[in-house]
Structures are given as C-alpha cells and as structure tokens.
Amino acid sequence: SGALPLRTTSVARVAVVGPKARATTLQGGGSSRVHPDRSPSILSELEKALDGSGVQLVHETGCMMGQRPTKNPELEGLKRMGACDANGQPISFHFEAKLLDVILRIASICSQKEFFRRRVMPCLRPLGLRHTDPDEAHKSIVSMEWGSGDGSGVERRGTMMLWGLLAGGLCGAAAAGVAAAAAKQRGALRRLGGRRGRAGRHWRRGTETALENESRSMTRAEALAADCDATVLVVGTDGFWECEGVDQPHMRLPGRQDELVRRCAAAARAAGKAVVVVLNVGSPKELPWLEDVDAVLLSYFGGECTAASISQCLLGACPAGRLPTSWPRCLAEASSEVARASKMDRPGDVEYHEGLHLGYRNGDLDPAFHFGHGLSYTRFEHSDLQVEQKATMATVTLQVKNVGAVAGAEVVQLYITTLQVPRALKAFARTKTLQPQESCKVTLQLDERALGSFYDPDQ
Numbered sequence: 001s002g003a004l005p006l007r008t009t010s011v012a013r014v015a016v017v018g019p020k021a022r023a024t025t026l027q028g029g030g031s032s033r034v035h036p037d038r039s040p041s042i043l044s045e046l047e048k049a050l051d052g053s054g055v056q057l058v059h060e061t062g063c064m065m066g067q068r069p070t071k072n073p074e075l076e077g078l079k080r081m082g083a084c085d086a087n088g089q090p091i092s093f094h095f096e097a098k099l100l101d102v103i104l105r106i107a108s109i110c111s112q113k114e115f116f117r118r119r120v121m122p123c124l125r126p127l128g129l130r131h132t133d134p135d136e137a138h139k140s141i142v143s144m145e146w147g148s149g150d151g152s153g154v155e156r157r158g159t160m161m162l163w164g165l166l167a168g169g170l171c172g173a174a175a176a177g178v179a180a181a182a183a184k185q186r187g188a189l190r191r192l193g194g195r196r197g198r199a200g201r202h203w204r205r206g207t208e209t210a211l212e213n214e215s216r217s218m219t220r221a222e223a224l225a226a227d228c229d230a231t232v233l234v235v236g237t238d239g240f241w242e243c244e245g246v247d248q249p250h251m252r253l254p255g256r257q258d259e260l261v262r263r264c265a266a267a268a269r270a271a272g273k274a275v276v277v278v279l280n281v282g283s284p285k286e287l288p289w290l291e292d293v294d295a296v297l298l299s300y301f302g303g304e305c306t307a308a309s310i311s312q313c314l315l316g317a318c319p320a321g322r323l324p325t326s327w328p329r330c331l332a333e334a335s336s337e338v339a340r341a342s343k344m345d346r347p348g349d350v351e352y353h354e355g356l357h358l359g360y361r362n363g364d365l366d367p368a369f370h371f372g373h374g375l376s377y378t379r380f381e382h383s384d385l386q387v388e389q390k391a392t393m394a395t396v397t398l399q400v401k402n403v404g405a406v407a408g409a410e411v412v413q414l415y416i417t418t419l420q421v422p423r424a425l426k427a428f429a430r431t432k433t434l435q436p437q438e439s440c441k442v443t444l445q446l447d448e449r450a451l452g453s454f455y456d457p458d459q
Contacts, residue, residue, distance in 0.1 A: 030244025
C-alpha cells in the first residue's frame, strides 16, 4: 500500500497510539526469562530517531491492557522470574521479585527429585500448583481417588490419601488460625463498617473513573488518527498474559485494543490518512481489523533491541523476517482445534491428533498468514534453479536478484513432499543485503533425512 516505510519528507505529524507504545514488551513470562538491562520503548526510540527531522510526534495510550489470565500461586511466582515486570523490564530493587526468583530456583531443583514429586507435591497441589504427570491431572486430593496406572494403584492410593489428609489438616489448621484472628478483630471491624463502606464506594468510583478515562483516551486517539498524516498503532500483550504455566483464554488482543484499532482505522480512512499496526505479541492473534489497516509490522518479544529494531523498520530499514508459525484467522480454524474437533481428550493429556499434518503441514487449511510468510520493502526474482542429486544427498542452487528500488535481504525457503511425509520446510537460507539490481547465488544442502529416506511408517 506504500504506507511503510514512513518517510520524513512526506509526513509532518505522526500519531503513535496504543498501550504498548510506551510499555513495549521485551520477553514473555516464566522460566525462560533472563535479567535484561533497562531498554527503551518503541515510542522513545521513534522520538529519538525523529528528533531534528521536523516531524512532530504525538502520543495517546488509547486503552488499557485489560484483565490478566487466571491466577494461582505457581503462576504468580513464574510471572516474577528474572526480577522483571510484566513487560520484561528489570525491577532490580524489588525485594519481592528477588526473593521469588531465589525460591523458584530452589523449587526447580527440588522438582527434579523423585521424593519431592511423590511425597511433597501432593501437599502443594491444593494450593494450585501444577500436576507432575497426566495420570494425576484429572484427579483431586479432595475425592481421594488417586490411581497410578502402573499396577500399584491400591498402594499409591493409600499413600496419596495419607498425604492428602495431612495437607487437608494443615490447611484446616491454617484456616482455623485465620478464623480465630478474624474473631478478635470482629468488634473493630464493626466499628469500622462505615469507613469500609466508604472505602468500597471509593474503589468503585476509582474503577468507574478509570473506565471513563479510557473511553476519553480512545476518543482522543480517534481524533489524532484523523488529524495526523500517519498513525502508528502499537498493540499487543505482555509477559503476564503470555506466560509459562497458563493457557491464554483466547487468541484475541486483551482489553479494548481491537476496538481501538477499528476506531482509529475508520477515522484515518475517512480522512484519507495511513494507518500502520505494530503487533508486540508472543504468539498468533486474531486480527478482525486486518482489511481496515494499510500495513502490519509484527514484533515478537525480541529482547533489549525490540524497540530499536521496530523503529528502524518503520523508518526505512527493510524487514526480512518470516513467520515461524501459521496464523489462523480465529482459534476455531487452528490446525490443532480442527483436528481434535471430533475427539475427546482426557484432562491433563495433550494429544496431537493432526499426526504428520501438524501445524503448517496441514495443506487443507487456509490461515490468515502461512508459515514462512513475510513481506519486504523491495522485490526479489528467483532464477536458474538447479538440483544435483548424489545417492541420498541433494544440492539445490538458484540465483536471487533484487529487482526493487531499495536494498534488502531475501529468505529462500525449500519445501519437500515425499510419499510418507506431507509438504514440509527442509532447508532455508537468508541472503546478504542486496542493493537494487544486485544478485547472488544461494546454495541449499539436503541430506537423507530432509529427503525423507529416514522415515519408517511402522514406527
């Protein structure tokens, strides 16, 4: 559409809208977290890049992130691993995060010990911690129905009952202590009833004020989209939403972000202005507004250089990334959902009903974006394809030429279909940055595994 890259010679005022513009997410949540240095946001990087260019940058948040997924003790601990906030930014002076980081390190070591798994975990499960194997995931300490599935059900059931009763006793004692403490405070609570009622009203009033402020911010964002020469909408999720230990409840953007994109896109289109969406997410999302915007720039959680990379791509650096997964139009059209639509999984089991047609290999689906998809600011031409095969090995060569007007890199992908295996990616290579009209030779090597000779349908 020509909306990207943004050229300082053709725009005088740019609106940067969205909750992730100022709070850019660097990494997801859970045990994969690292201790990063504090990094700039996409908004601050754009301000830095456009400083002195004569382009005015205006910002509006537009909406909030919305509700977080369901909480449990383990998830709350996983969120704080790496001593980071929801966006993966360091909070090095936060005592709670540091303490939880140490506790989770100890827990990760303990969880590898068989005694801990069999004797201690049953006591912790009532608190919301995960189960250690699928055979236990659909059982409950409360019901005392614990089967091992390994022929030792009676012995293990008795052991689990013992530990379950112990856990129940501990929880009951704790509850009794809390109740006794609460009884001592009952008189004081009665005296403070009026104050508590006023506090509740203040809380509700604060919530209502926050929602009113969000609606006003969205209205201001809508007006900016119509008034500015171009609008960059930065929406997405964070490390508390996309975190180890919990499934996302849906594939939509949380909060009112979809509404924000729709309203800003409609206002900009009515005024004949360009709208670009930057997705700062960690997994595929539904994009109901896709046809209403001019361009979408995908930013996964790319670490400390996320904001700088996005800023450079918005202002002219030629992107060359490719999708590592297919993006279905909605959750119901995801390959796994389609395959298990007529199946019944036992709670705690994750069965891959697709078989060899896992994920992007399912050629019957029509996703919004296919695995390996990715656009560029230039165009490439492939020619002179040659295949040389020796025994169980093959070499593929071809020429790649940049036939566009700007420099860029191409990613060549080679897919193979065999008698036993559906179409699948077997080799790829990224070229160097090619100047306009420059070409290069790309060589791809295929071994016997890539050619399919390793596959045994009986195994």
